Amino acid sequence: LSASISFESTSVGNLINVTGTDFNEFSYSYMRFVGDGGEWTLMDSLIDLSQISFESGSFNSNNFTIKGEDININYGNLNGLVNLGESYLNCYMFSSYDSLILDADSSIIEAYNFYANFDSYNIVHANHVSSYGSNFDSLIFISGSNNLDASYCTINYASFTNNYVDVNGNDCLFKYALFTNNNVSIDGNHTFDTLIFNNPGKIITIEANNTNTINDSLKLNGDCSEMIILMSDLSGSQSVIKKSNGIVNIEFVTLQDINVTGGAIFNASNCVDAGNNSGWNLNAIIPREMYW
Numbered sequence: 001l002s003a004s005i006s007f008e009s010t011s012v013g014n015l016i017n018v019t020g021t022d023f024n025e026f027s028y029s030y031m032r033f034v035g036d037g038g039e040w041t042l043m044d045s046l047i048d049l050s051q052i053s054f055e056s057g058s059f060n061s062n063n064f065t066i067k068g069e070d071i072n073i074n075y076g077n078l079n080g081l082v083n084l085g086e087s088y089l090n091c092y093m094f095s096s097y098d099s100l101i102l103d104a105d106s107s108i109i110e111a112y113n114f115y116a117n118f119d120s121y122n123i124v125h126a127n128h129v130s131s132y133g134s135n136f137d138s139l140i141f142i143s144g145s146n147n148l149d150a151s152y153c154t155i156n157y158a159s160f161t162n163n164y165v166d167v168n169g170n171d172c173l174f175k176y177a178l179f180t181n182n183n184v185s186i187d188g189n190h191t192f193d194t195l196i197f198n199n200p201g202k203i204i205t206i207e208a209n210n211t212n213t214i215n216d217s218l219k220l221n222g223d224c225s226e227m228i229i230l231m232s233d234l235s236g237s238q239s240v241i242k243k244s245n246g247i248v249n250i251e252f253v254t255l256q257d258i259n260v261t262g263g264a265i266f267n268a269s270n271c272v273d274a275g276n277n278s279g280w281n282l283n284a285i286i287p288r289e290m291y292w
Contacts, residue, residue: 002028007057012039016046023048031068033057038080042066054082061087061107069093071111073102084109110142141165151188160184179204185233191215200252201226208237208257214264218243222252224285227272232257238276241266255280 003026007014023029028050033040038057042064046052049068058080065088073082073096082096084107094111096102102119114126120135125142130149138157141148146162151169158177165179170188180198187207193215197204200222206212218241222228230253232239238257243264250267256274260266270285 001026003030005029005031007031007033007035007038007040009035009038009040010057011035011037012058014038014040015043016040017043018046019044023050026050033059054080056080059083061085063087065090067091071095073097105137146182186212187233189213192218195219197221197228200228203229203231205231205233206239206241206258208232208234208239211240211242213262214241214243214248216246218248218250220250220253224252224270227252227254229254229256230258231255231274236276238278252285255282 003023030051031049032053032055034055035057040057041060042062045065047065047067051070051072052066052068053072053074055074060083063085067090069091070093071089071091081101081103083103086106089107089109091111093113094109095115096119097115097117104119104121106122108123109121110125112127114124114129116134117132118134121137123138124136125140127142127144128147129139131153133152136153136155139155140159141162144162145164146160147166149168150172153172155172156175158174160178160182161180162182165182165184167186168188172190174190174195175193177192177194178196178198182199183203184197185205189210189212191213194217195214196219220228220230235257238259240259240261242262244262245264247265247267249269250271251269252271253268254272254274255268255277257276260279265281266279267281269283271282272285273282
């Protein structure tokens with residue numbers, strides 16, 4: 001049993017109230033907004049829909065919760081506005097490509113897969129994110145392996161706290177990026193105001209022949225029992241970390257194929273030189289005498 005609801009009005013002032021409707025009764029439930037010039041305002045929460053599609057016209061969530069398997073804001077909706085206000089959205093897949101009419105500056109979106117271009121978002125929780133030219137206030141990656149494929153995005157706060165993190169794309173600005181307890185792969189050229197790796201015993205791989213720029217702070221510290229490995233993804237070819245001024249101090253890190261440059265001082269204490277590193281003030285691990 002399935003249900004398909006299509007809102008096709010071309011008039012403004014339409015209200016949507018679904019109180020008492022249990023969409024779980026249907027194996028598939030689809031809600032579409034397709035009225036060119038139409039306008040709809042939500043009067044209560046939309047829960048447990050299979051798919052919600054905004055194709056034309058304007059929609060105001062009125063700060064209510066929206067939950068669905070897929071939430072789509074379609075390419076063609078250039079003349080309307082989807083205003084998500086302070087709503088909480090929960091879905092398996094969220095997509096908004098080139099719509100240029102999405103207002104999500106105050107909403108919270110939680111999605112397993114998140115695809116969006118040229119929009120601004122408040123808080124996004126996701127496992128996999130693909131975006132081009134978007135702005136994020138907070139981008140928080142949830143359980144499982146994480147993938148960020150982003151180019152020309154600005155991310156005020158990014159937190160990666162899972163087993164494996166893969167960052168792809170190019171020319172993103174991360175104002176604050178935190179990697180915790182994970183193996184990390186970073187491809188492309190990116191800029192970080194603050195970059196923190198809090199992942200002793202893990203491997204950080206940076207794409208060879210690319211440059212990642214640090215504006216303010218780089219923190220990278222293992223410990224004597226669990227050293228971090230920082231290396232290029234191609235043996236014998238260097239990855240570049242650039243910082244124009246200041247001092248960077250790292251400790252208990254194994255370095256391989258990493259070139260640091262730009263004018264800052266890079267000190268590596270209690271570190272292992274695994275070869276083909278340049279620009280570092282490298283100090284080997286100091287042996288300690290242990291007594292029992």
